[in-house]
Amino acid sequence: MAKRRVNSGSDDENSPSQSETPASKRAKTHQNGVQPSSSKDKGKNKATDIEIEIGDGEHQSDVEEETPVNKVTQEDQEADEEKFEQEHGDKIRQSLDAKRQTQGGVAEHGIIESVELNQFMCHKLLTFQFGPQINFIIGKTFCGKSAVLSAIAVALGGKANSTGRGSGIKSFIKEGQSCAEVTISIKNQGDEAYKPKEYGKSIVITRRFTKDGQTSWKIKSKDNRVVSTKREELAAICDHMNIQVDNPLNILTQDAARQFLSASHPSDKYKFFLKGTQLQQLSEEYDLCYEHINQTAKVLARKREAIPDLRSSLREATARYEEANRAREQKKRADELTKELAWAHVKTKEQEVVQKEEDLAKLNHKLPKIEKELLDARAAFEVVTDEIAKLEQDFRALGNMNDMNEQKQDLQKAMRENKVRRQQLNSDLQQMDISMKQLENQVLGYEKQIQEEALRMEKHTHAKREEAQRSLEQARQAVAAADSLKDQLGTERRELEQANLTLSNSFREDDMRVNELRDSVQRCQSIIEQCKQNDNDKYVAYGKHIKVLLDKIKTMRWHGEPPLGPLGIHVNAKEPEKWGNVLRYHLAQFLTAFAVTDARDRPVLKKMLNDSGNQNTLIVIYERDMFDFSRGELPEHVLTVHRALRVTDDYVLRILVNLAQIERIALAQTRREGDHTLRELRGGQAWTSDGFLVRVFPEGGVSSTKLDNMARGNALLLTGRDTDAEIQHHTMEMRRFEEELVAATSALSQKKKEWNDRKAQIDELQKRHRAAEDALRKAKNELNRLQQDANEALPANLAALEAAKQEAKQEQESIRAQFQAAMAQKATLEEENSKLTEQFNSIKKHLDGFHHQQSDIKSQIETLAEKRQIQKNNSDHFQNKLNEDMRKVEIAEQAAKVVQEEFTNWRQQALEICEPVENPRSVEVVQRQLESVKNALKEREKRHGASVEDMVVEVNRAKAKLDAVEKELKQMSALNKALKKSLTMRLARWQEFRRHIALRTKLVFQYNLSHRGYFGKILFHHENQTLQLKVQTDDQIATQGTRDKDPRSLSGGEKSFSTICLLLSLWESIGCPLRCLDEFDVFMDPINRRVSMAMMIDSAKGSDKKQYILITPQDMTSITPSNTVRVHRMPDPDRNQGVLRFGS
Template sequence: MSQLLTDSEKRRKLNNSNTDESGSEEDSSADEASGSDLESEAELENGEVDHHDGNAPAKAGVIEKLVLRNFMCHEFFELEFGPQLNFIIGRNGSGKSAILTGISVGLGAKAADTNRGTSMKKLIKDGKNTARISITLKNEGPEAYKRSTFGSHIIIERVLQRQGTNQYLIKSASGAIISKKKAIIDEILARFNITVDNPLAFLSQDKAREFITSTTDHSKYNYFMTGTLLSDILATYQSISKNIVEVNSKLTIAKQHLEAARRTYAKSTQVFNNFKRSDHLRRHLELLHGKIYWYNVSVFEKKIQKYRDNISSLEGNIRETESKISELTNKIESSKLEVPQLQANAEEARRQVSILNEEVHDAQEAYTKIRMAVSDVANEIKSEEHEIKSLKSEVKGLEKELETETSRSKDTIDSPSSLESKRLTLKELEGERDKLKALNDTFADPQNSAIMQIQRQITSAKESVQDMRRRKNEILAAQRDQYAPWGSSMAKVINAINSTNRWKEKPIGPIGYYVTLKSEYSEWKDLINAVLSQTLDSFLVSNEHDRRLLQQIFRQFRINKNIITRKFEEFSYESGKASEHVTFLDMLEISNRHVAFTLIDSNMIEKCVTTKDRRNANSLITQKNVLNVFSLLNAKSGHRSTGSNRSFRIDPIYYRNDLHKLSSGSASAADETRKIDERISEEQNNLSRLENQLREARIKFQNDKQNTEKRYREIQSQLRKLADEIFREENNVNDSNDSSRTETLKGRIQELENEINNKYGILDSLRQDIVKDKEKFVKAKLAVERKKEQMADCKKQKDDAEQEMVNMDGNISEMDAQMSQYEMKKEQHLSSINQFETKIQQGQERLQPLLADAEARCPRDKISIAETDTSETISQEYERTQQAVQEAEKTIGKSIQEIQDELLSNKESKEDAEKRVKNLTTISRALQADLNRRFDALHTTILRNTGESASSFERSLALRGFKGELKFNFAEETLTMMVQTKNDAQKRTTESLSGGEKSFTQIALLLAIWKMMDSKVRGLDEFDVFMDSVNRSISIKLLLNELRQYPKSQSIFITPQDIAVVGDLDSSDVRIHRMSDPRNSN
């Protein structure tokens, strides 16, 4: 405390000698205040003596009943309070927090003090236009306020209205309206010592949590200083000290000015008394003076004429510029008329290219099929020739076997084991043949899966290139029309909106027009456009009339846009912003504040956090004020991460292919078209790569097919040969002595010769087929080449058409630029003309007083201004004449008029300085006297408040067996709470206590502040929200124990939890109220 008052005590000792004439503002205030208490004192004098018991409740100043109508969540709510301790119990959503808010507002608090909104209208129940708060105060006993007027009760009623002015009604016990003035309520509250404006008198839900969870010593110091009103007293003291220093500084300067003014006035008096002489030189000097004025008039007239000549020249330049503008306008209009045809030509060329591309693809398919057919026939011819050769070889072998059959010996018969081995080989070859046959059947299907997949990729790549080219054309079109992203009719809609004068408040939109992405966050543009697209495509109005009118305009132009109806009001969103991370709000530049608050209200962009690493989303989503976490995935999509009820979810966000609804400049559009060109180039390279893969896949398919067929024929040949060998060996084994063997061999030879003749017939047919297929092959090859030539020509036409469009766009842009330059030049000329006209007007205005002054000096015909006259020559002649006058009057040095003017001016200055010194001296003495009285009162108040609050704090902790201490440091503005629990060897700060113990010590601190506050009525909402059952029970006992020491005060506690487990609640001074859900009762 001594550190806090050191500087103040020094200022108190300044200028003690000036305190004699000071007046007492406090005495005056006391006299005024005493007038309001005359009636109560009269009642005491008339014999009404205070016989109240020391522990009896107060007879005046306590709240008996609270009635809420259409207030917050209550349609009708009535509650009768006990005169001392009140506990209000209700579940979350029962509307219990409305009780303290209703008391505060009913007794005159502002909406901002309730933490329930910035306007009283926010406190009116939804769907209602009027809310009423009625508070009944007890008004009996010696402390009653004007009992003869109000009776035993005072009813204060506050009416809140959505439309119109809120009002107060102050009624007597009988219901008669006594007054409607807020000043009367202030008198009543002062009489009963009810401090509504003290933030610790009625702690709402938010304020209570803030106080209970306050951790810093500085915040505790501020709560103590504010609650005990020491901060207000100290601020007033310091303000008076500062005013004294300023007044004394001004007084010193004023005294210096007074001395200087007195000396100057004495000199002027002396000069005036010494004035004499001379007349001819003065008249000539007056003519020269007039000549100077008329010369200035002539100079201004020449300048004005010069400005008029410049205006004529500029008007000629404007006519020439307008002619060029008209010529360019005609050219631009003519060029724009050609644009649709060029667009149609380019689109037709692109369509022809697409058709020819399909035809080339079909021709290549046909060519490939014919080439494969020719190859198949050629392979089949080779196969047949190979089989004929095999059959002939087999015939020769049989003929040789026939020759040697008769001489064959039994020794030549193979062993049974060799025969069995050949049978196994035969079975294996038959299995391989069946597999090859099945594989060969798959080659019969031309729609190979790998080839089809590549073809689908090629189709997708071609469609992607077409989409990107279309998007590029849309971006180029958007450069000519700033509203292009919202449709071709949007510019007409905007013109219709601007031309209509029936709006109550002009609509804002499209919203995306006012929103721009900051350049450093350009990579997020696709994602933000996808997330906010619906809102960016919307319009904003403030009332239903404007919404209907805007909807009519939409129907007129056949567009369908969303309309957001929202009052154009602002609110504070900083407390709900995810300030530790980069949000959508940080990334965007929003040029209209109503658009900004709409995006915050509708899309909560201040809670949408971005991260480049999706793995961080899980931890970010759990942090304060984070609603969604967005991350990038690839060029076509991103991720949205959300979390609720300990669950975590990731959803994909696919980017839109239309134009961005975010506003962007020409530089951004150029950058986007450059990126699209790069992507087109990449996609075309990918298309070339896929076409090469398709050719390679078809070649591989054909080679695999040929190899399979070749292997199948080889196995067939091996099977026939092996079957013959087995047949021969079986015959050798079983029929070695059979004479029919020769006949069998002859029959087999004949069969083979017949088969050879058949093969020759098939071979002739195949050779005829291959001749026909080769003719088709040549025709198909020529068709492919012709289609490719047509494709090249069509592509050239398409490129020429697109280039022609680009050239046309360039020409139009160039002409637009030239038009802008000419318009700018015209504006410059018009601006110059306006400047010259302004200068002419200003010259005329300045010329008129010059003419008046010159004519006042002398007539113009009395003055002769030669061509050789200049301001210098006239001034020189004037100086020479003036010097002659000065020589004649050198004893004085000034004219009589100058001396007279100077004398009067110096006299006024002296008198003003004397008055200022007298006033400042009086103010300084009065302030110094008041400061001395306030210093003594402040010193005593601080000592009493700190001492008694420390004692109360220690007494509260002792209830639990703790020891405590409050340490004040006024220099550092800190309040440290030291606590020693039963298990501690020494005291420690509250930061190391458990959550329940810490909340208990905060309650003890609040009780110490309440003791100093000495307010008649106090309230606390959800004081036990951070306590366990043990600490909560002890805290309630503490409240009961401490507050029973002040039976004349009324306390209101609100809790969502039952307090039945706490003892000593059945006393007459405790009243428990249980609330039900207002939605069930309304």
């Protein structure tokens, strides 16, 4: 029996309630396998009375007319049915008896394992786990039992209106909610499981729908993984498992059950019979085939009418051809010339192919040379770029002279100020000399006048003057003593201040030393941490993820040799404690570098370095050349960088010679030693351990540059020690630095204390100096008073002369003191100028050497930049030339390909015309002869109205058309006849199906009635499409004899029991694994309900691989749950929620 397809129509609100496609129609079936026509009484009694035959011969008649056959009488039909029942009844009864004696097996696929309702109808959340055979769902009225069957139908793709619960899918959503969801789990086991690898042992189907009519499916595996969201997949699952969700007998909803139970008209029962057994679907499909066969027969009849016209056209064309056959010889000559012309064109095209291939070969021959020149230019560009990078590094290593330039400017300013001050001082000294001479003359004049005046007054004032002179002398001595004390205190204070200044400079140096020691301790700690990391990764000193990078380099294919690096793994210092810092400072970027032999490998390696976080790693292009560099080495007694290193790879050694010139650079402990060594060598470059880059130029210039932070290099490079030794070494170094730090910190504290003590002494001397200055001032005031008293005692004339003399002497003493101070200041300025000049000359010498060095490097960089630009231009030139020639090659290849294809096509076309012609003449010669013959043929064509070719074509076309029509007509007639025969056989088989199903239904119905002691039968009238039940109850047998009772006269319980018997009979004839029935016992009395229940349970147990879901509002206390029978009780309805919209 054909499987029912799941309807793919939508359950949206706007979709039609039923599909009207031809494949889904149900047609009436009739006695004797009749396939009805489109009229209302579609061809009754016409199972074999219509044949469509198209003969194979040319003159066979068209479609045979339908010939009526004698109608079969009702009596004949009943006799035939009785005969059929006698022949097959016993066999069917035996099979039913055997089936009842065996227990039905559990289905491995196609049955429902569980169902879950979320916001569906009256349920917020409801879940059931179904048994594999019999499931009773019980509960009080209005508890929502019927929602379970509606949910099953909706989840399996059934239409909303087929459930009888609403016109659209959104009517199933619980009030107040925006969406609902139904999930159903279908068993999927056994050999016939559906896609078991994708879904597993269960298929979970979830349908979600919203208030706005949107709906979606999720078809998931047992582990809840979504496999599909398409409805077509659901249809395929239902087809595979023979689940017929829209079959009214498979899922008999509450309304459908009531209709089935209460339906009294025989035609309604017959419709249920046809729909449930799918005979109606099969009948309609046969009806559609019948209509197609008839339409095909009509088309074939119309085609047969055109055959005489085609034959007449062929005869006319043949007559015209025979009339023009006389021109065939001349046409033959034209054909031969046409063949020769075709091969002449082929030969011309072949020559063109040879020429194109020669042109392409010439262009291809030039490409390798251009590619080599491009690679050479790129390699040269990279070499020059690396040289410029090295020079730029040297330029950066020079540092800058900003501090020295600032010192030079400060010295120039100080020298200018010193010069101005000396010039001003010389002018003051000259003026002082003139004043002294004038004052000396004045004093001599005053003394002479005083002597003359004193002689006159000596006898009167001698004793008094002597007393005054003694007082003045004592006052002068007091002034001298006070002045001497002041000078002594000032000298002591200045000495202490100078000592404190020296001490302050000293502890600033000590403070710097303390900071350096702290940095050294931290550096040792950092190195120890790096050593611990290096214990796990020996490449940690050379960059990030170098070990992973080296492993990746080994697995790749390179144009040249595999990249060499990091170079530092092949280099160690012979004396790392002595030279490690200076070598690491200058060689760090080369020790972490990689080297390749082919410039094409450089971009790939650069990308790998960038990806691993080593963007600044240098890549060198080198040649594997073991050149001799001994000529460039310094004398053997000079320690060079090369001699201080131990290089285990000869190629790495030569790379360092090329990049860093390690054979030409000397090493020295101090700047002075390096300068001395280079002067002996008459020029060169040296690196010193005290942090200087020293250069001596052949022309005599010297440059020394202080290097910043000599210890900045990675301390793990060039050590030559293993990790444990390195940790031990730097641990000891850290302890030594810590001890020195403690000592330096203590010395610094002691010096600060000494400075503070001396500062207190300076403050005390400052107070005493101010007191001495006060005493000196008082002594001078006393001297001036005594001098004034002495002057007042003298006569007025003599006093005036003495006062003038004293004033002149005081002025003279003042100028003398100023002169001495000026001379001392001049000496100081001269000494200061000498020191400034010496410093200025030294700085100028260093700056000149630095600028000379800078200028030399800049000149080299400019020269190399020009060279690099030239190489860049060369590279661009060759790249453009290569691109241009490649475009030419591409164009030439395309042209050659086109010509070759034309040659191939022309040759193929020529072969279709004829075999190759040896040594064809030129195209021009053959063309002239062919035109001459064609002109002659055209003259003949004018007389006959058509060319020979046209006539041949016309004859062939007419014959081919006639043959094609006759062949197609013959084939289609045979096909249509075969289809008709096949349809007749299928109609006969359909009738057999119907008779067997009807007989099986009758016998099972009688057996089911016998459970109550009833007797009955089913009367099938296929001609009238009716199904009638005749039932005789036990009391009727006692009172009315054997007369059958019409079901309408039965009581409600008897009628329901009879209908249940009919339903169970029909279930025996369908193949769907599901049997769902809602409220089957609604009209039954207790006795009929008990018997019906037992009968249904026995029927279900005997059914093989079928699952039953039965809903009843009754209490199933009489049913004992078991492995095959499971009772599911619905929770009582919530009384606060009101009446459900659809009831239960």
